[in-house]
Amino acid sequence: MASLKDLRSRIASVKSTRKITSAMKMVAASKLRRAQDAAEAARPYAERMGTMLGRLATAVGSNEGAPKLLAGTGKDNVHLLVVFTADRGLCGGFNASIVKATRLKAKALAAEGKTVKLICVGRKGADALKREFGDNIVARYTGIEGKKGIDFSSASEVGDKVLALYDEGEFDVCTIFYNKFVSAISQVATAQQLIPFVGEEAAEQEEAAGTSAVYDYEPSEEAILADLLPRNVGVQIFGAMLESSASEHGARMSAMDNATRNAGDMIDRLSIQYNRSRQAQITNELIEIISGAEAL
Amino acid sequence: MTDTTVLELVSPSALLKSEPVEMVVVPGTDGNFGVLPKHSPMISTIRPGVIDIYAGGKVSERIFVAGGVAEVNPERCTILAEEAVPVADLKADEAQARLEQATADLKAASTAHDKANAERALDIARAQIAALTN
The missing domain is CATH 1.10.287.80 (ATP synthase, gamma subunit, helix hairpin domain)
Known part of the structure; x- marks a missing residue:
């Protein structure tokens, strides 16, 4: 006794x-508000980019001259997984769920005899994955979220790295793993294929219904695609960062x-x-x- | 009431503008083009330059964009810009500093990738200065 x-x-x-x-809960709540606003503000750009690319992709189709980012390298031996986690813990299952999803995918790919490479954004993910996949981590980024939230330049930094690796033929397929923000108490671990580009379904449906007008392209379809596709990588990564940060604060708040x-x-x-x-x-x-x- | 087309200016971090305008002149890669209502559908890339928004036959607003892509259809003109600043908010010394930084980067660039990036930054800085001087 x-x-x-x-x-x-x-x-x-x-x-x-x-x-x-x-106190942590209240801090998370106010950060969540800001992160959520930022994530919502960024959505229109990503959406329009997506539909525009979808339209272009169907226009160019699988022509011989289609850019590599759209058509792929023709192989799928090396997979690059970009994992978005938080820099800090104490946010419930936020980091664990994303790490688990990544681990499952990496194991499945390894079992198929494919090579897995990892880019970790956020310290927690790198810490959790380095024991098992330490040799596969090609790059890690921390301190993404500054005082003023997430800057597009940090997303382009990661995007440039991914594109540079792709240009060097370091990988064939790139998938990003992040927590999609649903609400303050619910986040869904999401995997999204980044390279090669997968068209949005909306654009395809529009195409099938024959509602889309015939567009003029200036300069050419191929040139626009070549310009847009690398940009899209940065935009998607930026979107994932914002979603991930909103999710992090939501998860921390409820935890x-x-x-x-x-x-x-x-x-x-x-x-x-x-x-x-x-x-x-x-x-x-x-x-x-x-x-x-x-x-x- | 004259005909208007909806101008949407979107940057990665926000929807900056969504409003009806009479005419807008966009700096396309292959030359400036004006967008009036009922313009035929087209998609064009944008070089660094100034978007002129017209109201009542005069330029009512000038916005600097650092490149991007524009989608035009009969009802609207959507511009996806990487960076967009009203020309009035541009600072001559900042643009100059950017130009010097980009020039230095270009000299220091070793890989083709870095070089391309620096060249792009240089173009943006030059366009900013050009936007300020006229």
Whole structure:
């Protein structure tokens, strides 16, 4: 049985933990708002880029001269996985779920006899994956999210790296793994193929329905595609970063909310235990005094 | 009320503008082109330069873009720009600093990739200065 002093200090320590978690929750909530706004503001660009590319891709089709980013290298021996995680922990299953999805995919690819290469964005992912796939990590980026949120330039930095590797023939297929933001309490680990480009279904449906007009291209379809496809890589990575950061803050907010609530429950339980044992001690002392008085 | 076309200017981080305009002149890679309502559908890449928005037969707004792509159809003109700043907000000294930085980068560039990047930055800086001087 814990002594009264022990109980008191435990209650005090749980109380200070609760203070920290509730402060973290509030910080996450305000960051989430900003991240969510940024993610929503970036969506129109990515969407329009997607439909435009889809249209172009169907126009160019699988011509001989189609850019490599669209047609692929014709092989799929080497896969590059770009993994987006947070730099910090304490955000529930956020990092774990993305790492798990990556690990499953990497194992499946390895079992098929394919080579896997990894780019880790965010420290936690690199830390979790380096034991198993340490030799496969070709690049890692940390500190993506600055004071003012995520900058497009950091996304282009990662995008340039991916494109440079592709140009050197270092990989054939590139897939990005990130947490898609659904709501503050729900994030979905998503895998999206980046290279070769996969057209959006919307554009294809439009095409099938024959509603899309015939476009003039200036300069040529191929030239525009060659210009747009590399840009699209950066845009998709930027989008993934924003989604991932919104998800991170959402996950941290709900994790910290749970932690705060648990701490509250624990304080209640400990207080009851503390009061009971204090009362027991008082009763004990009284009994001793009374029985002592009676014995006289 | 004259006919208008919807101009949408989108950068990677935000939808900057979505409003009806009478005419807009876009700096296409193969030369400037004006977009009036009911323009035939086309897609064009954009070089670094200035987008002129016309209202009442006069230029009402000038926006600098650092390249991108434009999609035009009879109802709207969508411009995906990497970087877009109103010309009024451009600073001559910043543009000059950018030009010097890009020139230095170009000299230091060793790989074809770096070189291409630096050349692009140089083009952007030159276009900014050109936008400021007229």
